[in-house]
Amino acid sequence: MTTNTTNIHIRTKINGQSYEFLAPSYMSLLDALREIVGLTGTKEGCLDGNCGACTVNMDGRIVDSCLVLAAEMNGSEIETIEGMATSDGLHPLQKTFLEEAALQCGICTPGFLVAAKGLLDNEPKPTERRIRHWLAGNLCRCTGYDKIVKAVQKAASDN
Amino acid sequence: MVQVFENKTSYNVVGTRPIRHDGIDKVTGRAIYGADVKVPGLIWGEVLRSTEVHARIKSIDTSAAKKMPGVFAVMVHQDLADPGTETTRNGLQDVDREFFNIMAKDKVLYKGHVIAAVAAIDRNTAQEATRLIKVEYERLEPVRNVDEATSPNAPILIEDLIGDHLGENVANTNIATHFRHEFGDVEGGFKLADLIVDREVSLEMVHQGYIEPHNATVIWHEDDKLTVWSSTQGSFGVRDQTAKFVGVSPSQIRVNYSEIGGGFGGKTKVYLSPIAAILSKKSGGKPVKIVMDRPSVFQATGPAPGGKVKVKMGVTNNGKITAAEATIRYEAGAYPGSAVNAGAICIFGCYNIPASRIDGFDIVVNKPKSAAYRAPGSPQAAFAIETVVDEICENKGWDKIQFRLDNAAKKGTRRGDGVLLEKVGFEESLDATRNSSHWNSPLGKPDNGKLRGRGLACGYWMNGGGPSTCDLMLSDDGTVMMNEGSADIGGTRASIAMQAAEVLGLAAEDIKPSIPDTDSIGFTGTTGGSRTTFATGYAAYLAAQSMVKELKTRASILWEIDETDIEFSNGVFRSTKESELKLSIKELAEKLGVTGAPVSTTSSVNMAAGGNGYAVHICDLEIDPETGKTDVVRYTAIQDVGTAIHPSYAEGQIQGGVVQGIGWALNEEYFINDDGSMANYSFLDYRMPTSLDLPMIETIMVEVPNPNHPYGVRGVGEVPLCPPIAAVGNAINDAIGKRIYEQPIKPGRILDAISKD
Known part of the structure; x- marks a missing residue:
């Protein structure tokens, strides 16, 4: 119009x-x-x-x-985010976000998951510092990032 | 009546870490938040906001907007319904003057104040149409802070405001309220003191910073019934407040639950749903959606009050507090109702003080109307009291934990507002701090030229109670459908369901929680005040107890034995006389049809009070003396959580609160231009902590069960935001040997302090 x-x-x-x-x-x-x-x-x-x-x-x-x-x-x-889970089930990051309680309200979660997948696709074993640096463009106001970083670390260690 | 429980210490479900019920939807993008709502025939609304900070509205010309192709409706304040002076049942907020905050009538009181609104075929058209509305202003002098507001010739924001100044009615004032709490002989107490420290801190407004902007979608049906979707911490609050401002009864409005993308207190009020409702009505019942943009979220919603807090404390040479005095002056924003009442309750909440006086001032200024923010009013107060306590300990060379233990609030302590405390866990939290690995590890000396410091600070929040409802329905397969009325911001579906599961001897996964619309569940208060796991959890506990009772009756019918001969434990009903008679809930559920009607139970509660939360935080940080930049390098939060129902989410609450507090201490502020407007209304300039700014946040959960909850829940979410400003400030003092009494403690202030040698 x-x-x-x-x-x-x-x-x-x-x-x-x-x-x-x-x-x-x-x-x-x-x-x-x-x-x-x-x-x-x-x-x-x-x-x-x-x-x-x-x-x-x-x-x-x-x-x-x-x-x-x-x-x-x-x-x-x-x-x-809608493409992350496949017919085989959840992406490892989606699983570890659930297991590690890496979300509270969940509004930032799709962005974090897509961003974290972008990291692990290219760097399967990032350091904590690297994860924190990579995710610095995604704001989360609920978690203090602790459990998000741990969930990414866990998904990486399961790689 | 307050019930007292004997709390157990070991449970089957409570204290475990199941996957949250709504988790799958939230990691797959399927969860529906307010802005995701799609309704056939949807049109979009947009509001016009004031470009002035303080001005009289001389005229509003909406004619060009009305004529624009694609525009369905235009509204101004006069299209709302005058609510008179009634208040809603949802008493968390001072809503009386929200009527003028939602849409300005004849004065705008801050930049971003809504003046008019448009509904149009799409969002872009609605935005363009608002630009065609012409507003003529008569500019007035802005009032930018509490000192300006209370100066002798200050411009008066609200001409008809009658201030309550210690019970006197006072006209022509920006001080909406001045109240006092006092007990004991304060002057006498100060005479007994060997050391008196008297300090004032100042703070700027900060924003809750939720990532999801406010939104509302409303349909005004032809029969004057309304359907609402809105991002909110309380659907019933939206229902009641919207009803009030559009002139219908609350029962005419059905508020659907949608997921909420953060709130922290900032989504306890309505901003958009009354506007969307009137636009829908004027558009002939078309569904109208409004989504707020981020600059408006900053400029027109939220903030926590800034202001000034003065604390005077006297101590004897043997380490006992003799008296204390506080003056708390908070910015309410444009309309009365800052968190100064709660700040006054909390300011001395950690200590057992024989005589105290607290003066609270609620002051209007030309900034957005303040809203609740996580332990509203307490973090600012804690900055003052915990700075003073730190200075006293430093001055006397006292152990900072021992001094607090010697003066700690405990059962029977009279809080500053006169309330006597129940059993609380502050001493246990201090003991845990003293035994923590962080407190016992050396601070260390960096080899990079940076200055390192360690700070300690405490915090108190009373935690809330209030009304909640929970319904349970047993399915044939032995699972239990659960309806409860609390908005779930951070995992409360799980923490409530787990309490029902504990009673029923089922797994957390066997409970299927839903949050229905306001027509389909009993009244439940807003998620806030750390009340939800406590109060709605208690409703779930009682509904589950009722279900056990009903199922005992059913088993007695099935077994043809007396009900009193049946016992229930760990999910199994047994005859106490015939050992072969036993059925699990799942087995019994299959056979219910022959025993009578379907089994469903409900419980509504109104909890008198929450559980009094205490937190002790340790902060290690490094300061670059060249730039003044502060990096937090280690942080431990010790907290009495009562009982952690889901420990992961309890930890998450603590970590999230700490990080908001670190942002509050170091970076976050409403940076106010000379003209009174906010300069930094984007996430780029309003700098919240990112993952790169932080270390892992260590948590130590102390569990001193709340005697007023069957599982000992106290409420967890708010008190972690109370200590950080002072913990960071005390650590900065430890690092540079200078105290900075202004928040945020930003690089420029640190450089100034260092250079004043």
């Missing part, structure tokens, strides 16, 4: 599945996922790239989806 909006034609893969849709030119990747595709596991926390609640994996890279335009999805492969 907004005046002078141009819609962009997008072909993309999300969690291995092909999608094709139109998105307004101003729309973020976050809003395209939540409002067009209907995947609400990716959360809005700040809309300025400082909280990490909207973290998704884009072509192997961790991005804040609130800072990426939907138009940039075209031709790319996106992985969200």
